[in-house]
Amino acid sequence: MSSRSSEMPETPNAASGAMRARDVDRVRARTLLDAAYEEGQLGAEEYHDRSDRAGTARTIGQLRGLVADLQPPAGVAGWSDPPRPNPAHRIGRYPDHIRARDEDRDLTWRALDVALADGQLSTEEHRTLTELTAEAKTLGDLAGLTEDLQKPAPAPIDPRSKIRPRAAWFAGAMVVVAIAAAVGGYRLTHRSSPPLAPVSAPVPQAVQPLVIETPDLTTAAGFDKFRSLYRAKFGDTAVDQVSLFPEYASIDRTTLAQPNRVADYDYRGGFLATSAMTTREKDKPILDLATVNVAALGDLINRSVALTKVEGGAVSHIIMDIDSITEAPTISVYVGNKFNERGYVEATPAGQLIRVSPFGD
Incomplete structure (x- = not known):
């Protein structure tokens, strides 16, 4: 059997297969290949070929394809894909065309930093995606930069999405209530009460700044x-x-x-x-x-x-x-x-x- 034929076609679970692979995922695939070789499921040439490709695999689908035809070796758990990001993480978010804030870019940079650290991205990929994050104009632009990571950057929630459907029409309507009452000869037609009389300014108090200690969390x-x-x-x-x-x-x-x-x-x-x-x-x-x-x-x-x-x-x-x-x-x-x-x-x-x-x- 040709060693190249061992890479199985992608399953219908395309979203999972397109996820980036971490170093730990590559290690687990190679551990499974090691055990399968010891059991005689793979010949030496095919084992070395698959092991080399597992070490350089970029996606979960590529790793899955290298072990999909193996029996789970004794004492070693079979292959299982890392859990995919829940589709619900997009529910209630703003549409993609909404403009991005600096805070949204910061969340994307942090997701990219984590992906670099655990082997999902190469240094060059991280540099390129970091630069694209700085140039991103919309939330859709940012979402596309981390959507294949195992933990994409979170997107801000649209507060309008929490409005109940039956009351949604009310949110877009302008309700003007004119209060007509005679008070001391003054007819009230204002939407708000008259401004309060000014009060004397409080005496400034010396306040000590609150310092929150943030120790090095990797200690x-x-x-x-x-x-x-x-x-x-x-x-x-x-x-x-x-x-x-x-x-x-x-x-x-x-x-x-x-x-x-x-x-x-x-x-x-x-x-x-x-x-x-x-x-x-x-x-x-x-x-x-x-x-x-x-x-x-x-x-x-x-x-x-x-x-x-x-x-x-x-x-x-x-x-x-x-x-x-x-x-x-x-x-x-x-x-x-x-x-x-x-x-x-x-x-x-x-x-x-x-x-x-x-x-x-």
């Missing part, structure tokens, strides 16, 4: 502070996923009370909801940040540069979530340097190493 101390603030804000430590960057965090929050719902939040010294609530699989486990051993996390962070063999590297971001294959809580520490050399380590919340992906492998 053990920063995570510990973030977790405390998270608990104080929401009353628990349950999340679907949290991505920690030095100066901010992105949170997909779910709760035990509503395990089939997830809401997106940003943290920059305070928590801000960034999108409407969407649906998740209710049987998917929920990550409890309280189970993260802070001392073990600090040790993992301190060892991550050496483990990943990234010369002059530093921790770029940390992702805590539920592994889509094993359904086990996982901490992934990503390391990079100015030459875009990257690696990552995965561990349990207790600090036990699961996988190391050093630069060059």
Whole structure:
């Protein structure tokens, strides 16, 4: 059998197949190929060909095609696509022709930065898309730049979409109520009351500025502070996923009370909801940040540069979530340097190493 014939045609699930692949997706595909080779499902030449192509695959569809004809090897979970962005994330948003704000461009830049860090984009692609983001005029222009990412940039909600259909006609009508009453010989026909008499200006008071400390969230101390603030804000430590960057965090929050719902939040010294609530699989486990051993996390962070063999590297971001294959809580520490050399380590919340992906492998 020709090795090229092993790449199966795209399934009808085109939206999922067009999603960008992360480094972790490539690693999982190659792990499956390794196990299939050991079982004799693939010959040496075909195994090496598929493994090489998995290492350079750009989309989930390309990775899926490389493993679609394999039997799940013993002890290794079969291939499963990462969850697609919920179609509901477009519900209630402004039409594409609406003009974009600087805030909308910032959200797109951040989504592109995350995609660069986890291997969905090359340095050149990231640079090009970043430049296009700066030039984007409309929300449609911005949406097109991240629509193939596993986590597209959120779009602002149109407040007009919350109006009930039966009352929609009322929103566009101008209602003028003329109040006619004789009060002391004055006929009121105003839409608002007359202005109040001026009052004396308050005496200026010296106010000390409020400074909100934002620690480096990619350190053990920063995570510990973030977790405390998270608990104080929401009353628990349950999340679907949290991505920690030095100066901010992105949170997909779910709760035990509503395990089939997830809401997106940003943290920059305070928590801000960034999108409407969407649906998740209710049987998917929920990550409890309280189970993260802070001392073990600090040790993992301190060892991550050496483990990943990234010369002059530093921790770029940390992702805590539920592994889509094993359904086990996982901490992934990503390391990079100015030459875009990257690696990552995965561990349990207790600090036990699961996988190391050093630069060059």
